[in-house]
Amino acid sequence: xxxxxxxxxxxxxxxxxxxxxxxxxxxxxxxxxxxxxxxxxxxxxxxxxxxxxxxxxxxxxxxxxxxxxxxxxxxxxxxxxxxxxxxxxxxxxxxxxxxxxxxxxxxxxxxxxxxxxxxxxxxxxxxxxxxxxxxxxxxxxxxxxxxxxxxxxxxxxxxxxxxxxxxxxxxxxxxxxxxxxxxxxxxxxxxxxxxxxxxxxxxxxxxxxxxxxxxxxxxxxxxxxxxxxxxxxxxxxxxxxxxxxxxxxxxxxxxxxxxxxxxxxxxxxxxxxxxxxxxxxxxxxxxxxxxxxxxxxxxxxxxxxxxxxxxxxxxxxxxxxxxxxxxxxxxxxxxxxxxxxxxxxxxxxxxxxxxxxxxxxxxxxxxxxxxxxxxxxxxxxxxxxxxxxxx
Ligand SMILES: [Zn+2]
Numbered sequence: 001x002x003x004x005x006x007x008x009x010x011x012x013x014x015x016x017x018x019x020x021x022x023x024x025x026x027x028x029x030x031x032x033x034x035x036x037x038x039x040x041x042x043x044x045x046x047x048x049x050x051x052x053x054x055x056x057x058x059x060x061x062x063x064x065x066x067x068x069x070x071x072x073x074x075x076x077x078x079x080x081x082x083x084x085x086x087x088x089x090x091x092x093x094x095x096x097x098x099x100x101x102x103x104x105x106x107x108x109x110x111x112x113x114x115x116x117x118x119x120x121x122x123x124x125x126x127x128x129x130x131x132x133x134x135x136x137x138x139x140x141x142x143x144x145x146x147x148x149x150x151x152x153x154x155x156x157x158x159x160x161x162x163x164x165x166x167x168x169x170x171x172x173x174x175x176x177x178x179x180x181x182x183x184x185x186x187x188x189x190x191x192x193x194x195x196x197x198x199x200x201x202x203x204x205x206x207x208x209x210x211x212x213x214x215x216x217x218x219x220x221x222x223x224x225x226x227x228x229x230x231x232x233x234x235x236x237x238x239x240x241x242x243x244x245x246x247x248x249x250x251x252x253x254x255x256x257x258x259x260x261x262x263x264x265x266x267x268x269x270x271x272x273x274x275x276x277x278x279x280x281x282x283x284x285x286x287x288x289x290x291x292x293x294x295x296x297x298x299x300x301x302x303x304x305x306x307x308x309x310x311x312x313x314x315x316x317x318x319x320x321x322x323x324x325x326x327x328x329x330x331x332x333x334x335x336x337x338x339x340x341x342x343x344x345x346x347x348x349x350x351x352x353x354x355x356x357x358x359x360x361x362x363x364x365x366x367x368x369x370x371x372x373x374x375x376x377x378x379x380x381x382x383x384x385x386x387x388x389x390x391x
Contacts, residue, residue: 071132113168130390144307168356
């Protein structure tokens with residue numbers, strides 16, 4: 001008696017299954033990970049998990065083809081942004097096809113690519129590739145790309161190292177070779193309360209925070225006035241930017257504020273080190289803290305970093321760029337101003353580019369969709385990748 005054949009799903013069927021898992025970043029992704037793991041196992045592919053510290057989430061990675069280094073890894077994230085507060089025409093947790101579009105949360109960002117990558121990994125195994133293909137699915141991308149670094153570290157322990165990483169964030173199947181880095185720092189300025197009529201005897205956390213924000217404005221103005229480097233010139237805007245997105249503090253108009261909290265982020269262009277920008281900011285904080293403590297030793301400034309995403313530095317003639325250009329025929333120069341896990345793969349020693357179906361403008365929106373034609377282009381891309389790997 002012959003063994004029953006495992007179900008072989010199309011990319012579209014895999015996408016349908018993935019979208020049904022409401023893998024919002026703050027919630028578990030384990031049902032989706034279980035499903036992918038079981039599907040791969042049904043085709044004889046053993047996947048590996050890298051658990052989040054609290055074991056409510058996991059990354060999944062797997063390998064098809066000869067057990068050797070130098071293959072290609074296709075990577076996406078499992079998490080999606082929430083739908084709360086958004087008005088959807090159809091169920092966000094069900095793929096609905098209408099007007100040549102696949103509507104559903106994550107179809108564009110980025111379960112469409114995940115589905116194609118899972119499909120390709122199974123095909124690589126079934127057809128037999130001469131060079132390996134690897135799949136890597138992370139968690140917590142949408143809350144600061146915090147899931148990919150431990151996943152990449154675990155991959156280094158378990159799998160032969162791939163030579164090129166293709167991160168399928170929506171790029172309209174264009175080859176994106178660079179993106180800015182990002183660093184977020186939570187700043188807590190601690191002042192000293194006195195009646196505002198006695199201003200010099202107190203320390204207003206708000207007014208001191210304003211100095212740091214003013215410092216950030218000055219850096220933006222300086223950067224804008226400088227002639228950008230050739231790499232920076234690819235970006236819009238062509239310089240590193242500082243931004244404060246939220247601020248709170250103070251209790252009354254006539255009390256110097258005891259507390260002011262704000263979130264400072266900066267987005268550095270490739271070629272400018274995030275560490276040196278960070279040190280500049282810390283030096284300014286140290287200077288200001290001393291001045292505050294000269295008035296009131298109780299005053300202070302506390303910094304807690306909350307995200308860091310390394311820039312993706314273009315690698316002309318790099319393995320990933322060369323491969324992605326050959327597969328897409330795209331020879332243009334494209335960079336994006338949002339961060340992705342590609343910079344983290346590159347940081348870990350992979351040649352990396354971003355290339356995936358869909359338009360980033362659809363990401364995170366109500367009625368998020370992926371054009372059917374984009375999904376088909378992604379499918380054709382995977383077919384060419386399989387051929388490239390000798391399937
Ligand atoms: Zn994404």
